Amino acid sequence: MKLKNKVAIITGGGSGIGKTAAILFAQEGAKVAVVDIDKRSSNAVTKTIINKGGEAYAFHADVSLAYSCQSMINEVTKHFGGVDILFNNAGIPMPKTIEQLSEEDWDRTLTINLKSTFLCTKFAIPKIVKKGGGAILNMSSMTAITGSRGQVAYSVSKAGIVSFTKCMALELAHLNIRVNCICPGFTNTPMLKKFFRHWFPNEEEREKIIHSTRAKSVLNRYATPLEIAKAALFLVSDDASFITGQALIVDGGTTINIL
Numbered sequence: 493m494k495l496k497n498k499v500a501i502i503t504g505g506g507s508g509i510g511k512t513a514a515i516l517f518a519q520e521g522a523k524v525a526v527v528d529i530d531k532r533s534s535n536a537v538t539k540t541i542i543n544k545g546g547e548a549y550a551f552h553a554d555v556s557l558a559y560s561c562q563s564m565i566n567e568v569t570k571h572f573g574g575v576d577i578l579f580n581n582a583g584i585p586m587p588k589t590i591e592q593l594s595e596e597d598w599d600r601t602l603t604i605n606l607k608s609t610f611l612c613t614k615f616a617i618p619k620i621v622k623k624g625g626g627a628i629l630n631m632s633s634m635t636a637i638t639g640s641r642g643q644v645a646y647s648v649s650k651a652g653i654v655s656f657t658k659c660m661a662l663e664l665a666h667l668n669i670r671v672n673c674i675c676p677g678f679t680n681t682p683m684l685k686k687f688f689r690h691w692f693p694n695e696e697e698r699e700k701i702i703h704s705t706r707a708k709s710v711l712n713r714y715a716t717p718l719e720i721a722k723a724a725l726f727l728v729s730d731d732a733s734f735i736t737g738q739a740l741i742v743d744g745g746t747t748i749n750i751l
Contacts, residue, residue, distance in 0.1 A: 494729040496521030498626075499572040501565070503555050503612060504582030506533025508681035509631070512717035513579060513724050518546030520725060522577070525568040527551045529582075555582045555608035556600075565615040575619040576626040577728045580609040580653075583631060585687050586645040598645050605649035609656060613671075617664065625668025627728040630657050632673045634743045643687075650675075654739045661737030670736040672727045677743025678705055679715040710745030 500517045504510040506528030518524045518541040526541070526548055528534035534550035541548035549571055553564035569575055586593070586601040609630050620626040635643060636650035653673055660671040678684060692698035706713055723742045726732055741747055 493521035494725060494731065495577070498522045498576040499525070499568070499574055499623075500577035500579065500728070501525040501527060501568055501575060501612075501616065502579045502581055503527045503553070503608065504631075506530050506537055508683055509676070509679065509717045509720045509724075510579075510581040511537050513581065513721040514548065515541055515544070515546075516718070516721045516725055517577075517728075518548055519544065520729075522547075523572050524548040525551050525564075525572065527553050527555075527564055527568075527582075529554050555612060556603045558611050561608070561611040562615045565612065565619060569619050574623045575616055576623050577629070578612060578616045578620070578626075579629045579631075579724060579728065580612050581631045582608055583649075583683075584646075585643070585683050587642055587687050588645070589642050590644050593645055601645035602649045602652070605646070606652045606656070609653055613656075613660060617667070617669070620669055621667050626670075627732075628660065628664075628669060628671045629724055629728050630671070630673040632657070632675045632739060634675050634677045634741060634747055636675055636739070637741065638747055657739065658737045665736060670732070672732070672735060672738045672740065674720065674723055674727070675739050675741045675743070676720045677709060677715060677741075677746040679717060679720055681717055684714070708746045708749055709743065710749050713744065715742065715744060 500522040502514045505514040505526035514524050514526050526534045526537045538548045538550040554560045583605045630653045632653040633650040635647040636654050640647045657673040
């Protein structure tokens with residue numbers, strides 16, 4: 493029960509890593525605010541948590557909009573009595589080269605992936621301070637470190653999250669708020685499958701690419717959402733009480749596999 497009696501907000505909690513983290517956090521004793529733009533998915537995750545004996549509530553928010561983020565944070569505070577943990581997990585892929593990328597694509601990617609992290613953090617800080625401090629965790633990516641062909645907007649947005657994390661760790665330390673981020677490698681989520689379907693519509697070619705990307709990990713496989721969620725749990729729990737301002741790469745060794 494690493495998060496007993498803690499209130500945790502997870503954006504993008506309706507699917508993928510966010511969904512898995514929401515269920516895991518609840519199992520560890522947290523009261524979980526499952527936040528997603530898709531009401532059906534957040535409701536479904538909430539129902540799963542409750543059926544497993546946990547405590548959760550679904551909240552709808554468009555994290556690209558300031559008023560929606562602020563309203564969501566206020567609703568969570570009213571419902572659960574405060575906020576201890578914020579996991580800025582919401583994000584979208586943008587599998588386009590710079591030639592293919594429109595200005596609208598660029599703006600949308602940076603707004604949903606990076607601006608939302610800023611907005612939710614800004615509005616959550618006073619609530620976390622009222623609880624005496626807590627933890628903020630941001631979702632970055634291994635591509636923030638390595639770059640990626642065909643994902644320039646996505647990679648730039650995730651690199652911005654690393655810098656934002658370090659700035660917030662410096663600014664919020666005196667308020668007893670730790671701030672870290674995770675940089676996952678290839679993870680078996682709907683987002684990854686969507687990316688591969690976009691770039692490789694031919695099934696035979698797609699299978700070859702999947703095999704080659706798996707082989708980039710020294711463990712020769714993709715991460716599971718639970719493996720990333722467990723890293724998230726560590727960073728928001730008291731087990732990581734002396735860790736702040738860090739970008740934890742959880743990639744199965746992909747970024748060191750250069751030879």
